[in-house]
Amino acid sequence: MRARAGAAASLGRLRVIDWAPLLVLVLLCGIIAAINPRFLLFGNFVRIAQAAMIPLVLAIGETFIILMGSIDLSIEGVVALGAVLTSLLVKNGANAHDLGVAGVGLVVLTGGLVGLVNGVVHVRLRIPSFMVTLGTWFIAAGIANAALGGIAVRINDPIVRGLVLQRVLGFPWGVWLALGTLALGWFIQDHTRPGRYLYALGGGEELAALSGIPAARVRILAFTLAGAFYALGGVLSGAQLGLGNAQVGQGRLFTAITAVVVGGTALSGGEGGVLQTLVGVLIVTVLANGMVLMGVSPSIQTAVQGLMIIVAVSLSIDRKRLRIVK
Amino acid sequence: METSQGNRAAAFSRRTIVRLAGGLLAAPAVLRGAQAGGKPTVVNSIRSLTNPYHATWNRGGAAFAKSVGARYVTLVTEGNSEKGVSDIKAILEKTGGNCVINVDPNDSPDARPIVEACKGAGAFVVTQWNKPADLHPWDFNPNYVAHISFSGVPYGKQMAETLIAAIGGKGGIVALGGIESNVPAIERKKGLDQALAANPGVKLLDFQVANWQAEQAHDKVAAWLTQFGDDIKGIWAANDDMALAAVEALRADGRAGKVPVTGIDGTKLACEAIMKGEMAGTVAWDPYWQGGMGLSIGYHAKTGAFDPAKEPKDHREFYGRATIITAGNAKQYYADNFAKEEVLDWNDIWGRVTGQIQYG
Numbered sequence: 292m293r294a295r296a297g298a299a300a301s302l303g304r305l306r307v308i309d310w311a312p313l314l315v316l317v318l319l320c321g322i323i324a325a326i327n328p329r330f331l332l333f334g335n336f337v338r339i340a341q342a343a344m345i346p347l348v349l350a351i352g353e354t355f356i357i358l359m360g361s362i363d364l365s366i367e368g369v370v371a372l373g374a375v376l377t378s379l380l381v382k383n384g385a386n387a388h389d390l391g392v393a394g395v396g397l398v399v400l401t402g403g404l405v406g407l408v409n410g411v412v413h414v415r416l417r418i419p420s421f422m423v424t425l426g427t428w429f430i431a432a433g434i435a436n437a438a439l440g441g442i443a444v445r446i447n448d449p450i451v452r453g454l455v456l457q458r459v460l461g462f463p464w465g466v467w468l469a470l471g472t473l474a475l476g477w478f479i480q481d482h483t484r485p486g487r488y489l490y491a492l493g494g495g496e497e498l499a500a501l502s503g504i505p506a507a508r509v510r511i512l513a514f515t516l517a518g519a520f521y522a523l524g525g526v527l528s529g530a531q532l533g534l535g536n537a538q539v540g541q542g543r544l545f546t547a548i549t550a551v552v553v554g555g556t557a558l559s560g561g562e563g564g565v566l567q568t569l570v571g572v573l574i575v576t577v578l579a580n581g582m583v584l585m586g587v588s589p590s591i592q593t594a595v596q597g598l599m600i601i602v603a604v605s606l607s608i609d610r611k612r613l614r615i616v617k
Numbered sequence: 618m619e620t621s622q623g624n625r626a627a628a629f630s631r632r633t634i635v636r637l638a639g640g641l642l643a644a645p646a647v648l649r650g651a652q653a654g655g656k657p658t659v660v661n662s663i664r665s666l667t668n669p670y671h672a673t674w675n676r677g678g679a680a681f682a683k684s685v686g687a688r689y690v691t692l693v694t695e696g697n698s699e700k701g702v703s704d705i706k707a708i709l710e711k712t713g714g715n716c717v718i719n720v721d722p723n724d725s726p727d728a729r730p731i732v733e734a735c736k737g738a739g740a741f742v743v744t745q746w747n748k749p750a751d752l753h754p755w756d757f758n759p760n761y762v763a764h765i766s767f768s769g770v771p772y773g774k775q776m777a778e779t780l781i782a783a784i785g786g787k788g789g790i791v792a793l794g795g796i797e798s799n800v801p802a803i804e805r806k807k808g809l810d811q812a813l814a815a816n817p818g819v820k821l822l823d824f825q826v827a828n829w830q831a832e833q834a835h836d837k838v839a840a841w842l843t844q845f846g847d848d849i850k851g852i853w854a855a856n857d858d859m860a861l862a863a864v865e866a867l868r869a870d871g872r873a874g875k876v877p878v879t880g881i882d883g884t885k886l887a888c889e890a891i892m893k894g895e896m897a898g899t900v901a902w903d904p905y906w907q908g909g910m911g912l913s914i915g916y917h918a919k920t921g922a923f924d925p926a927k928e929p930k931d932h933r934e935f936y937g938r939a940t941i942i943t944a945g946n947a948k949q950y951y952a953d954n955f956a957k958e959e960v961l962d963w964n965d966i967w968g969r970v971t972g973q974i975q976y977g
Contacts, residue, residue, distance in 0.1 A: 327844065335843040341869065342836045441665075441672030443886055455869050463869070532831050533865050534886060537667045538858070541830055583840035589826035590797060 311606040312555045312570045319574060319599075323581035330584050333461065340462055341455070343576040344469035345527045347569065349547040350554075351476040352520030354568045355513045357551050358480075358489040360496070360560025361413070361420035363514065366521050366547055368431030369405050370540030373398050373525015375435040375444075377451060378535025384445035391450055399522045405431055406518020410511030420514075428544075436537040443536035446529050454530040465527050472520065476565040479516070485509050493560025550575045553603040574603060656685070657741075657919050658712050659912045662692040662705055662720040662731075669884050670904050671721075677908030678719065681963050685916060698723045702730050714738035717919050719911030722747040728764075736760045741919040743911040750976040754933040758926040762918045764934045765911060766974055769801045769881075772900040773808025773855070775941055776879040779898040780851045783877035787818035788850035791841050793863065795829045795855045802829075805855045805881060822848060827859050834859035838866035852878040857887040857899055864895045883942055885955045891947040898943040901950065905959045906969065907937070913963040931973035938969040 324330045349366055356363040379386060380394030390397065405427055413423045446452060454465035480486040488509045491499040500506045524543070529535045554571025556563025578599055582592050661678040663671045675691050682689030690708060694701035701723045708716060718740060722728045728748035735742040736757050745765045754761040780790060792809055795802030806824075813821055822845050827834035834854065841849060852867075854860035860880030867873045874895045880887050883901025890896040918925050925933065942950050953959065962968070 329843055332843060338839040338843055342839060436667045441667050442669050443884070445886060445889070455865075528832070531835060531865060531869075532862055533868070534861070536669075539831070542832065579836060580840045580843070583823070583825060583837060584844050586823070589794070589824065592826075 308607060309555070312553060312567060312574065312603060315553075315603050315606060316570055316574050316577065319577055319581065323577070323584060327581075327584040327586075330581065335580070335584075337462055337466075339573075339576055339580050340466045341531075342580060343572050344463075344465050345524050345531065346543070346546050346550055346576060347469045347572045348472050348520055348527060349524040349543055350550040350568045350572050351472055351565050352517035352524075353547045353551050354476070354556055354563065354565050355480070355489060356420065356517050357548075357556050357558060358493045358560055358563060359510060359513060360493045360558075361510070362548075362558075363409065363420060363424045363517055364544060365405060365409060365424040365427040365431060365518070366524075366544045367540040367542075368428035368433075368435070369402050369518055369521035370525040370528055370543055371435040371537050372405070372431040373402055373522035374529035374532075374535040374539035375438050375525075375537060376401060376522075376535070377526050377529040378444040378446050379438065381446060381448035381451050383447055383535075385442075389448070391448060394448075395451065395526050398526055399519050402522020402525065403515050403519035406515040406521070407511065409518060410514030413514065414507045414510050432537060439536055441537070443534045445534050451526065451530045452533065454527060465530060468523075468527070472523065473565060473569060476520075480564055485512050489513060490561055493557075493562070495561075546575055549600055553600055553607075555607040557608075571603075574599070655715075656687045657916065658688045658690055658708070658716040659685075659916060660690045660692060660705075660708055660716055660718045661908055661912065662694065662701060662718060662722075663908075664694050664696060664721060664723060666691075666693060670882060670902075674721070674904040674908035676958070677905035677910075677961075678912055680905070680958070680961075681909035681912045681916075684963050687916070694723045696723060698727045702727055702734070705731050706734050709734055709738040709740055712740070714740045716740045717912055717915035718742045719745070719908070719915060721745045721907075725749050728752055732757055732761045741915040743915045745907055745911055754925065755930065759918060759924060762915050762925045763932065764974070765907070765937050766935075767902055767939055768936050768974075769804025770808040770811070772881060772939055772941075773805030774812045775808070776805075776881055776898055776900060777809045777812030777853055779941070779943055780853050780877060780879045781812060781816050781819050783897040784819070784850040786816065789820045789822040789845060789848045790851040790853060791822050791838075791845065791849055792824045793827045793834050793837060793852070793854040793859045794824060795826070795859075797826050799829075802855055809853055827854075827862075829856050829858060831858045831862035834862040835866045838863045839869070842866070842870050842872075849876055851876060851897070854878065854880050856880060857882040857884040860896060860899070861886055861890060864890055868895075883940065883950075885951075888942055888947055888951050888955060891942060891944060892951065894944070898941065901940040901942055901954070902937075903940060903954075903959075905954070906961060909961060909963060910966065910969070914966045917964075917966055931970060932967055934974045935970045936972050936974055938971045 353363055376398045380388050380390045380397060382389045409424050409427050412418060413420050455463050457464050459467060488504050491504055492506055492509060496506055528539045550571035551568050552558060553574050554567035556567050582595060587595060659682045661675060663674055666672050666675060679689050692704040705718060718735060720731055722731060722744060725747040728744050729752050732742055741760055741762050743763050748764055754763055794806050813819060825837045827837050852863045854863055857880035860878050863878050864873055867876050877897035879897050880899040883899050887896055887899040917923055
């Protein structure tokens with residue numbers, strides 16, 4: 292949970308602030324378990340993992356983007372497109388396609404393509420990522436809608452459904468896939484050159500460019516990867532609901548960005564990472580699960596979520612380094 | 618209205634989509650309308666085409682238009698009231714009022730400007746689901762032909778009764794509601810409460826709001842399985858999307874088909890789930906009928922087949938009839954409605970009147 296930018300400054304010192312999200316998570320689990328001990332049942336860990344797998348895959352993609360100080364709003368569109376394409380390419384209730392794993396591969400490639408468009412338009416046409424990805428969100432959602440014309444298609448592929456229904460060591464395949472995605476994300480972030488450059492871009496792009504970092508290429512690559520991750524999230528969504536339609540993915544953008552920020556990745560860029568995001572995703576997921584277990588009235592659940600976001604973020608912000616807050 | 622209620626949750630996206638896509642959709646529609654000759658143009662104004670409910674509504678409208686050889690136009694509000702009203706004004710302008718409009722207003726207050734604009738242009742209008750309680754067709758004779766709605770209370774209740782019967786009249790159930798402030802969500806929940814009051818052997822273990830959305834419903838049901846485990850004998854959901862997600866959450870736990878689930882809306886996948894024994898029931902509003910018959914009623918008035926001013930009030934503001942689908946009739950319903958295009962007698966305009974709408 293070491294903050295990366297300015298790591299040199301704090302190297303060797305244990306900064307409480309870096310651990311705040313994890314403490315929030317532990318505290319949250321403690322409170323919920325105290326009120327309803329069933330929270331601690333193994334079965335519930337499996338259910339939380341199942342609920343967390345999709346937000347995790349999406350939030351890892353978003354983490355790359357936020358690390359650069361940009362934002363990617365295309366999540367819901369790509370998830371919908373991913374779920375719809377999955378439902379049309381693998382064994383399904385609407386057509387004779389049965390591409391199986393190859394179909395899933397095509398879906399992930401398509402997501403990467405949308406991300407590539409995001410990156411190229413953003414960098415080459417110099418349009419802020421906010422606007423570009425807002426546009427591609429609607430384009431992707433529009434294509435998903437046009438492909439199905441409002442109907443829902445049942446997914447019958449045993450491998451895709453197996454992501455949710457088949458278990459290994461007690462957890463569904465999809466959870467392991469999400470953890471694999473996390474490992475991949477962590478590897479890219481910590482052990483590849485473009486991954487390290489993400490922090491440099493977020494910390495100060497002009498400086499980074501001056502020191503020879505290919506900013507444009509890194510940005511395009513990051514958006515492409517993120518798009519592929521979102522599409523994988525779409526595959527998992529389709530697997531979880533057993534169907535694809537243009538409404539799959541609604542509400543996912545908010546959860547993903549919340550998880551990234553609550554985990555401790557700064558919206559200004561340059562600080563945080565995918566492991567922090569894992570903590571953020573767990574906070575958001577455990578809270579949603581816990582509110583049902585604690586019997587929090589549905590009418591105030593949204594308000595509690597909002598409160599939790601502010602608390603978590605306020606604990607993890609390093610105010611010493613913030614001169615201006617916008 | 619049903620699935621589209623979920624769209625409100627994503628109001629930001631929808632509203633913005635409108636600005637981007639709205640103009641594109643409306644412009645050609647309006648131009649086509651302009652070319653209409655003697656026969657009135659028939660127009661459906663609905664919330665979106667992204668959900669099965671309104672997509673089916675639209676097919677019904679197209680089928681009616683074909684049956685009388687009229688030009689057919691679809692206007693999509695995408696959850697934007699302003700766009701909904703202004704698109705209707707545009708089509709009134711282009712057709713010189715020679716049109717029939719069947720509208721599912723985006724929000725109740727929209728009905729008034731829409732009706733007033735139609736009256737002003739001499740067009741005939743039928744509204745469905747949403748209108749202010751004090752706006753009445755008989756105050757705008759003859760142009761405001763009728764308002765059609767479906768009460769959520771009896772159908773929410775009937776689904777609860779279906780569920781209670783499926784669990785043998787006793788045990789614990791859980792329930793998933795729609796967006797708390799939506800009228801259909803409130804009505805359906807009220808029906809559930811009525812059925813529970815009449816069946817003291819059945820306990821409502823918990824009620825959660827999943828905002829009409831599948832993903833939220835899925836996670837709520839998963840949490841319930843932790844909290845109540847085998848005590849959950851049945852699940853009531855306020856729409857089919859949530860009901861189907863509940864079935865999937867049960868399936869992930871190896872319990873699909875063992876815990877009965879009911880929905881509302883009558884979607885194709887829900888009907889299939891009933892045939893498979895994974896759902897116990899749903900209610901079909903028949904949007905195909907709503908999309909086509911709303912136009913037919915307006916068209917009959919416009920072409921002089923009847924005079925709206927002479928019709929009784931229960932033909933002017935009425936509850937339509939929905940179909941209860943359970944294991945007994947699911948196969949037949951599927952064969953008639955999903956396996957092939959539904960066949961309706963568009964001249965049977967009052968065939969599904971089930972009483973005057975009660976307000977308050």
